[in-house]
Each structure stands twice: as C-alpha cells, then as structure tokens.
Amino acid sequence: MNLQSPILLGILLSSFVTGLVIFLLKEESHRLRTWLNLLGAGVKLVLVAVLLSGVYRGEPYTFAIEFLPGIPFALGADANSVLFVTLSSVLWFCTTLYAVGYLEHTPHRSRFFGFFSLCVTATTGIALSANLVTFLTFYELLTLTTYPLIVHRGTREALRGGKIYLTYTLIGGAVLLLAVVWLHGLAGPVVFKERGAIQALVASHRGELQVIFLLFILGLGVKAALVPLHGWLPKAMVAPAPVSALLHAVAVVKAGAFGIVRIVYDVYGVETAATLGVLHPLAVAAGITIVYGSVRALFQDELKKRLAYSTVSQVSYIVLGAAILGPVATIGGLVHLVHQGIMKITLFFCAGNYAETLGTHRVSEMDGVGQRMPLTTMAFTVAALGMIGVPPLAGYVSKWYLQKGAIQAGEEWVALVLGASSLLNAAYFLPILYRAWFNAPPEHWPAEHRVGRWETNWMLLLPPLVTAGLVIYAGVFAESSFSPLTWAKLIAAREYAP
C-alpha cells in the first residue's frame, strides 16, 4: 500500500460514506441531504482530477487487502480506469443536482439518495478494480444497488421492471462468475494488465479460452444490452428520469461495456483475442445490436422507450470498437464510451424535463416544446445531432474513428453498419426535432406546472445545458490536449505492442 493508494480508497468512500450517512438522515432534512450529496460528488471530482493527472504522468496506483485465499481485493488505476471513473464522477455530479430537483417533495428520498450514492460507489469500484474478482464484486454490487432505484416508485409496473432487471442481471452475473472461476482454474489469480494477462495459455488451452470468452461476453452482454440480452433495458424505463440517466449513461450499461473492454484488452489482450479468433463473432454481435436497436427505436412513440433502444444501439459502438483489431478502432470505441455517455444523459435529462414540466411523455405530444422550453430543447437538439453523427459534435468523432479503424482492419461491412445506423439515428431523431421546433404548440400541455423563473426548475435546467456543452466541447476540441479523444489515444498507445 503506497502513498497514492489513499486516493483510490477516497474515491470510493466519497460516495460510500455519503450513502450510509444519507440512509440515517430524516426524510425532512432536505437541505442537509442535498449538501451532503453535492459535497460527496464534489470531493470525488477533485480526487478523480488528482488521479487523472497522476496516471497521465504514469504514476502507479495500487491498493490491496486480503480477500479470498490467494486473491486480494485490489484496486488500481490505469488509463482505462481513469477514462471510466472520470466519466462517471463528472456525470454523477450533474445527475445528483438533477435528481435533487427532480425528486423534490416525493417520499423516501433518503432511501433513494442512499442507494444512489452506493450505486455510484459500485460504478467507480468497477472502474478501479485491479483484478477480475474485485471487478466481479463491484459488478454484482451494482446490480443490487440499482434494484431499489428502479423499483423506487413502488408501483406494480416498477416492481415488474425491477424483477425483469434482476432476472437478467443475476443470470448474467452467474454466467460471469462461472467464467471467472473457470479462468482462475486455468490461469490462477487474474490481474488486469495492458496487452493481456493470459498469452501463456493460448497454446495449451485454446478451446477452453474460447468458451470462457464466450461466457464472459454472455455475462457482461446482459448489462451492455447486447441483442438478444437487452430485454431488461426498455422495461427498466419505469424508473425515475435521473435513474434512467444513471442506468444508460453512467452506471449499468456502461459497466457492461467497460467490462467487455477490460476482458478484451486487459485480460485476453486484443492481439491474443484476435489470434483466438473470438473478436470477429463479437463484432458481428455488436453490428447486429447496432442495427436492431436503431430499427426498434424508430417505432417507439414513448420518448424514453425510443431513447432506450437508441442506447441499445449506441452502446454497441463501444463493443464494436473493442472487437475490431487495430488502434484506430480501439480509439473510436473507447472515446464513444465517453461520448455516448454525455450525449445520452443529456437526452434523458431533457426527456425528464418535458415529463416533469409539461407532462409530455410521447413523441407525438412534443409539438412545439421548443417554443415552450427553448433551452431544454436546444440541449436536446445538440445531443440528438451528436448521436446522428453530425460534425463537429462528439458522436461524429467516434463514428469517424470507428469507420476508419474498420476500413484499416479490412472489415468493410462495418462501414455499412455504421452508415445504416447513422441514417436510422437521423430517422428517429430528426422528426422529434422538427416537431419540437416547427410544429405549433397545443393550447394546453398534458400536465403543465410552472416552477422557478426559467422554463423549469434551474436544477433541472442546468445539468442538460452543461452536458450539452460537453458534447460540443468533446467534438470541437477533440484534438486539444485535454479531451476524451486524446485520452483514448493514450490508452490505445498502451494497449498495442509498440
């Protein structure tokens, strides 16, 4: 345990302790709870910033305590972890602010924010895990801590959604456990390591390694919503908007995608995986998911449902990037981990605002929302265009690198998939934008109530504007020295043998 390790621990505790304290708070102590939330989120941000600069300078971060016989409970920070932990902690800050505004005057907020904090703790834990068992631990903790958030409203529908969610994720978890145990049987304690940790076994256990890889993908694919394991995602939409944001952009789906990235790059090693011939099937699965998700999104009238299927599609960009051999595609996939996050969270914030302020849940009810809520709709527009891949927004960067990487790797079919997906994105987002801006608003909204001086409560308004700003920044300043793209390039440089 060296000097840097307290930072790793601090990053976890900043939200863990917050969560525990909040559980004990009285329902009424609204202000105190809010300050605690923001304090925890703030502290985490600061620590993550320190970590980021440290890792950039190549400092080692490790923390380990005894857990299973011979297998420590180990935290660490490599470039990959930092990418994910930065994303989640930044977005958590926004989401916390948003959730405070969103849940005002609703019951059981202490319970909600308690689990909310634990949920983020689990996510950062996933990012900072240094070995498979630690990763598995936080991965399952994430499952448990999100359940109370999904069923938070306690309605029959919410409980059904939660049940489906658990059914998928727990079965996925069991498969993942099997994969982990099996791999440990072959390789002994598996520590995440750039360019992979099991090359030594390829010659002797080729077949087994292929099966284990499949099990890993099946286990992680549930959270990453790979078709056909995506069924829970649309059902989980019953959760309150901030939770949806968390599920889709910060925590759950991302955890799955990040897990796949880990397995491909830091357990198997992308080159090793390629020699095992397991990457191509994965790429195909991702491609199918991308197209399928977009097509389904096309036919959803309920806004959140449409966004959910869009997530199914977009997250597989990350998987696709991981599944194509070659640094350029890797960069595309990794950078999309961030880009999809900021774009999708913006969209969900906005959807939440429409629902809260105007009571509009369906696309067909969105005529003229742009005139009623210009700022929100502007943020929505930016994010949507980003999703479609309009330059110079974030989505464009990801798609460009994926495109180029695929061509380099000689996987031309991927180019077709991406093209098709972009067209479909346009097909299901542009109509919304058109309605919002150019159609005349109805004389009265489904359930309107004014709050605050602006078009809606400032705590609901600020987060989407900020994240929308990030979408623009990540695109326009992609080549600047401080951008997701630059960091992704850094990772790619470390993941491929020089």
Added chain:
Amino acid sequence: MPDADYRIYALAGVALFAIGFYSMLVQAHLLRRIMALNVMGSGVFLVYIALGAQTPGPIPDPVPHAMVLTGIVVSVCATGLALALVDRVQAAASEAEPGDDA
C-alpha cells in the same frame, strides 16, 4: 461358554430393534409409538450387554455395561419428555388424536 453364544443375544437385540422400528412407523397411537421407541432402545442395550459378555476372563467387559446404564438413564428421560409432549399436544388438539383407543 460356547463361542457363538453372545451373538445369539445380539441377534435377539437387533430383532427387538427391527420390531420396534416397524411399529414406531406403523402405529398411529402416540403412546404405542413411544413404547416402540423403548423397544428399539432395549434392543440396542441388549446388543451392548451381549458385546460385553464375550471376554476371555471371568469378568464381563464393564465398559458396555456402563454405557448401557448411561443409555438407560437417557432413554428414561426421553420417554418422560415424549410423554409430556404427547399429552400437551393432545390437550392442545381439541379432538382426540386419530387411533386413540382410550
């Protein structure tokens, strides 16, 4: 005494055990089942005594004897407990237990 001797008692013992076991399972009347348990127990004790009987010297092996004494005391306690419980159950059950032939 002839070599096979002690085993005859032991055989008698296991026979008692089996008989007790049978009626413990088939008897509906709780009192009879308790008696069946005691029959099983006596069978076991007989086996122990038989084992003690066959020794080179004139004095039988005292260890199984002592064990049987212990066993008897335990089985007395068991019987007392079982009887009390049965009575309590029958008191609790308003109607008589099935097979009650009072």
Added chain:
Amino acid sequence: MTSAWAMAWLILSPLVGAALAFAFPRLGRWLALGTAGVVGLAVVRLMRLVFAGGVQTHRVSGWGAPLGIELRADGLSVLMLIVTALIGVAIALYSQRYFVSGHDDDALHRERYFWPLFLFLWTALNALYLSADIFNLYVTLEMLGFAAVTLVALAGTRAALTAALRYVFVSLSASLFYLLGVGLVYGQCGTVDLPSLAAQARPGPALWVALALMTGGLVAKAALFPLHGWLPPAHANAPAPVSALLSALVVKAPFYILLRLWFEAFPALMTPAVAQVFGALGAAAILWGSVHALFQPRLKLVIAYSTVAQLGYLFLLFPLAAAQEGGFMAWSGGLMLLGAHACAKTAMFLTAGNILHAAGHDRIEDLDGITHILPVSVFAFGLAGMSLIGLPPSSGFAGKWLLLNAALAQGQWWWVAVMLLGSLLAAAYIVRMLAHAFTRVDEPKTPNPIPPVMEGTALALALLAVVLGFASPWAAELLRVGAPVVGPIVMGGSVP
C-alpha cells in the same frame, strides 16, 4: 489458561448456567449474558492455542483413549465453536427483549424456561464439538435433541407442538440408530475413540452396517433430503430466536459428526460411490428446498425451506473434498459456507421475528411497504440474502467460490451447475420478499414499537455474514490445523 481449562470453561459454564437459570428463574437472562461472555473468551483463547500449538487434546480423568474419553480441538472444532459462540451471543442479546414482549403468564413462562433450555443447547453444542469419542457424542446429541425439541414446543401454539412431536420421534429414533451403530463399532474395533478408529477399522459387514446406521440417524437429524420433512414445520413455528438456533446451529451438529466419521474415523470406507451419493442427495436438497421456498405463503416457512436447500450445499463437500485435487479447497469452502449460512440464517429469522412483532404476521403477500415500518430489518434481510445467494464479497461467496473452484478443477461440472442454479433460485425467493417490502402503500399501518436491540442484532449478524468473506483466508488457515484432507487452497498455474 491452558487448553484444558478453555475446554472446561466451554462445557461447564453453560451447564452450570443452565442449572442456576432453572434454580433461580429470575436470573436467567443475566446468567445467559454471563455465560455468553465466558464462552466467548474461552473460545478466543482456545483458537489462539490451536493456531499456536496445533491440535489440542485433553485426556479427561487423565486416562486417555481407549479407556478414557479425550477432548480434542482442531481447526474444524474451533470453527464450529466460534460460529456457535457468535450465534449464541446474538441470541442471548436478542432474547433479552424478545421474550418479555408480552406480559401475560404465558409470556413469562416462556421467558423463564427459555434461558435454561438455551444454555443446555449451548452446553450440548460445545461438548459435541470438543468430543473425540463416538459414544460421548451420543450423549451430547441427545442433550442437543431434548433441548431443541422442547424449545420448539415453547412457542405453545398447536402448530408448534405438532411440529415438536414429529421432531421428537425423528430425533429419538435417529439417536437409537446412531447408538446401535456405535455398539457395532465397539464390537468390531474395541474402541470408541474417534482418532484411533481409523487404525482399527477393517472394512467389513459390521462396519459398513454400523456406519450406515450412524449415517442414517445423523442424516435424519441434519434434515438432509429426503429426510427433511420434519424441519420446515419445526423451524417455521418455533419462536424466532429458537428458529435461528435450530437453523444456524442444531442441524449443523450432526453434519459435523458425519464429517468426523467419514473423513477421520473410517476414511477407508469413503468410496467415490458413497461420496457421489451424498452429493446427489445434497443437490436434490438444494433444488427441492429452493423450489419449495419459492412458493411458501409465510416468510418463516420460506426461510425454513431455504435451510433445507442450504444444508444441501454442505453435503456437496463430500464428493468434492473426497477427491484428491482441490480436496482442501472444497473442505474449507463447504465449512465457510456453513458459517456463512449460520450468520445469514440467524439474521433472517431474527428479521422475521421483528416483522412478526411489528406487523403481527409474516404472510408475504401482506408485507407490502414493510420497508417504511422496519427499514433496518429489511436492509438486514437484504444483506443476509446477499450472503445466501453467494454474491461477492459476502462469506457465502467465499465458500461457493472455493467449492466451484474445486468442482471445476476436478471436472465435476454437474455440481457447478447445481450450485449456480441454487444461487439463482435463492435470489428468486429472496427478491420475492423484498419486492413486497418495496411496494408502495398509501396508508402505512402503525406498527408495534420494536426494541432497538432486536433490530440491531439482526443487522449486526447480516453485516457479519457479508464482511466475513474477507476472513476466508484466516478461516482456511484455521481449518488447515488437523484437517483430514490435503491440497492447495489456490488453484491454477501462475501466469508469467
């Protein structure tokens, strides 16, 4: 304090405590607390000695086997004693308030008789885990059985009494089977000293039948499928702390004796076939128990059937630990699972007790919104469930991890499938309860106020069930002392 004194304290203090609690009924609760303290200290001391000096043996009356009785404490015994002490202390605290909840004569009567019976139970368990003499084990088994049966009947309801009656017949006849087996062993080997039996034992009809008799009796007492029928009614209708004692400790004792018999006294008779049969019964228990748990109307019945299932996991230890490779992994994994289940199940039954106390019933369908009434208890239930399902980092996970490792290392993948399936089923019946707990109710009922200590002990044990996962290396080290099976605790070749 020498190991002899530690052992003496472990056996005598609860025994004397029980006697005094009967002689002076008013002092029962204080005597229980005192005993808990003394036993706790003695266990810690004994653990230290075992870590330092290996297996501790004491020849009672100074004769030594085969003529005399020997007390023996190896890693396994100490582990069992520690688990017993943990649960015992928790129950002693919880019952302080549980048994005075009502102030009528019946409540008073229950309170007066609970303490001596509870202390007798504790005496029996401590004596059982320290004994190295198969006849002496019979006496401890009987003491255990009497106390357990009477504690079930203490609830006084008709259901509880009927369950106790069924339990007493199973328990007594099972004891007789065991006793007859001991007799045959003595006739064959001329000794009842457990460690020295292995040397004397020559496989033959007498020993096979003797072992079959003892195993039959013990399996019935341990409620292994298909002899589990008596367990759910007994465990579900007893008073909450009693249910906890029964599920967490009482059924583990016969299992412990089975381990001693098959792995230490008669390893020669432990053929692969025998091991596989035990495993098959265990697997059947896991599936049968879990599936039934899914459909029980009452929370305590769910928990009781879950016990049937979890006991099944313990018996997977036989096929996995009997094999050469990874034997010790399975051995320690199974026993960690035992400890994990003890803590988790106690927490669950105490939670159920709290719910009964607060809501007046434990019908799952009517538990909607119980989280608003008993947040702490529901949280405890969730944590305990986490360990029962075997999610990391809980102690349940640590145990299953080792079992899974061993099973895969030995290529016995069918046990892997059963274990994973069992975990999912466990998740199903736990979530079923939690879903109702989270259901929104518009007019929350006003509950009976519940003493903090009752929620506190439940939560403490649930937390223990989770964090003890981090103690697994320590447990493995402890179990290594005098373990009958060998092998590494970590699998897999190291990677460059």
Added chain:
Amino acid sequence: MTSRVLVGVLSLALLAALGWAVLSLPLRPTGLTAASLAKLSESGVTNPVTAVLLNYRGYDTLLEVGVLLLAIVAVWSLRRGEWPASHLHDRPLVMSLLRVVLPVLVLAAGYLLWIGAFAPGGAFQGGALLGGAIVLVMLGGLARRVLAFDRLLRAGLVLGVIVFAAVCAVTMLLTGGLLQFPANTGGTWIMVIESAALVSIGLTLGLLYFGGRPNAHHA
C-alpha cells in the same frame, strides 16, 4: 396398508443387514476388559462398572446428569402436573404402609450408593429406589406435600449438576486436568459426586412420574 407392507419390507431388510453385521462380528471382541481391570486399583473403587461410570468415563456421567436435569426442565416447561389429591383419613392403610416402606427405601438407596463402590450398585440404582419412594408418596395422594416446596425441589434437582461441576473445578485446580482426581482420593470424590447425584436422580425420576411443573394453586 401398502405403507405397512413397505415399512415391513424395510424393517426386514434392516433386520437382515443387522443380523449379517452381528454374525460378522469377531468371536472374541477386543473389548476394554483387560484395560479397565488393570487400572481398577487406581480408580478408587473396586467395582469395575462404577470405575467406568465415575472415573474412566466419568465425563459421560457428567453430561448424563445434565441430561437428567434437562429432562425435568423440559417436562416442567411443557405442562402442568396434575394430581388427584385424596384425603388420607379415607385411606389409613396407605399411610401406615408408607410409614414402613419409605424409611426402608431411603435406607436401601443409601446402601446401594455405598455398596456401588465394591459391587453392583451405585447412584443410579439408589436413585431409582428413591424415585420409587417419591412415586409411592404420590400414589398415596401426598403429591402436594412433596411439591409444596418449589425452591427446595429445584435446589435438589440441580444439586447433582452443581456438585459435579464443583468437583470438576476443584480437582482441576488440584491436578490441572478435567475430572482428574489427585492420587488415591478417587474414592472420596466419587462418593461426593454420587451422593449428590443420588438426590437429584431420585427427585428427577419421581417428578418425571408426576409429569409436569408443580402447580402453585393446584387442587
């Protein structure tokens, strides 16, 4: 009916297995006769069975005395003892009989206790007689007189366990071993234990017969 047949078959199978096992036992069991006789001189008693009970395997007996106490605790917790009280002046014979028999029984119990050290007999045999005496008293309709002193009864019932435990503690202080008596004092200690056990065993057996906790206001 079929179940009866099934159980019958099962029991026969059991019987067959048991018979097979018994017949396969060695003709000359390697018992512990020789060992127990060899050590008899050190045990403090000359009756080998008593030596096994109170010395070689005295620890069994300790737990067994505990089981006896547990039994009475259990029975008392389970039910109230009921006993039809009868008026003695209706039955003069009973009273006169008791007058003769009780002292004899008590005396005999004491004798059995004492002789146990040398010949068959001991605390359990004596206790059985004592228990018999109590049963007689109850049959005589004097249950209330016996059960009037709740405190005293409880004290007598726990006496065996308490004294036994005390002896354990004291001898352990002297020798450092559980139930290990200092050289050549075995007989004394055994006598102390047995005398206490005699009382408790007698009371326990008698009160088990009564079958429940004494009822304070019992008619």
